[in-house]
Amino acid sequence: MKTLSYPRLALLAGVTLLFVSLFLEWYSFQVVDINNEIIASWSYNLFFEWTTDFPRGATVNEDYRPLNLNVPFYINVLFVVILILAVGIGTIQDINVSKNSSNIRYYSYIFAFLLMLTFFYVVLFPSIYLYPNELYYPVLTNVDIDLNTITYYSIGIGYILQLFGFVLIFPYSLYYLLTVTALERSRQIPEIQIEKIIQDIQEPIELDEFIAEEELKIKKGDYS
């Protein structure tokens, strides 16, 4: 059985984290009163929106219920599809030993999409969905003197896994994209650039220096 390289393992670990993160809590907030008793608690998940541990009809808790964030469902589904494809490509195919350059171009689009969608969740999710609803990021405690309450705002484990996932998938995805781009570009490299590359990699030969040294030896009669 072939072993996977570390970057590919990191990719697969990252994709797994991203996938798991979708089903965990992304954001939560709790309100406690002066007696340190929780009076409201809500947590957010991409698929299930806001959920609470309080029973239905708990008035105070209901009062604190935030508006639905409405992250488009199709984006979540698309993300799951892209994650599955990325796992497939990452497991089956190694770009370093790939023989089919037309396929890897298409695969690179998957990785580009993966990076874009993860970027969407990591950066755009807070700025588009949290800030307008006055949901503070990443962790904040707000004391309300008038109501004698303390509100704890915090990003959830889902979002944190998303951050780790991004860091893990980034190297291999970028490597894949840049390698494919370089390969595509190399097909159009004109002769002059090839000449330059040849010059860069060739070892310089100090012929003049060698000749001078040997001729000096001859002049001095040093034949050692």
Next chain:
Amino acid sequence: MNYQVFDLKLKRLIQACKETGNYKKLAVVGFISTSNLVDEIALNLGMRPRYREKSEELLFEYMIAVNDIFEKNLQIQIFNNETITTIKEIELLFLRNRGDIPYKHIKNLIFVYYELRKIEVPNLYKGMTGEDYFESSNLYMLNVIPRGMRQKRDTNSSKFKPMLLHKIKEQERVLQNNLNKKLDQMNIERAIFLKNIKKSLIESNKNRITFQGTLKDNMDYGKSQNILIKYFLIGIAFISLCLGGLIAVEMFLYPNTMPVLSNLLLIFFGIVIIMIFSYKSLNKKR
């Protein structure tokens, strides 16, 4: 490279070394020149450069790798077996004795160098439109189908296909024989072109030269190796920058959060700076 000047200088060095009896310099020059020439040939053929660090890939191993690719694709040898054997013998001795090799090997090395100079290879990075090759080959018949007939060509192509493939194979055989005797630029280009036509005839849709080989045999792969750690650092720097940016926006939107979030902002931007320094130090090391 100006070969005329190089040849004159090499001649002077040979004379001087003969007189002093110091052949080590000659061995070094002969070896580097041969290695450079092999690199030049392979790069023009679209191969990756040789992995030189810590003698990761010896010259003769690289020559075998180039041959493998071309044998697989065009059934031709770029470097003949005798040359590779000679280089292998000399290279191993050269590395073992740190350049101190007998004069007869140096003579052989310089002979091999001038033999390699005779190889004419095409620059495979040149645009190959195909049209020019029709004119210079016997396959012009592919291109002289009248316009009216071309529309019907698809339906009739199955009748022509076996005949054309037969013709192409015949030409390929002739070219392979010629190329195995003597490598020349035009014939290599024709061989590649024939392979291209054959492939498009079989697949009937693509007009692209596809070479069988792995990415790591390609010139660009070499450049993109060992940079994954750098990408990892870039990834961390990027995400920290984004998070720092998000917090900065939040502080701007809700100024009352500033005292609490300013520490976090500093931490994220600090990570960015650390990552930039790590990246730079990694660059210096390599």
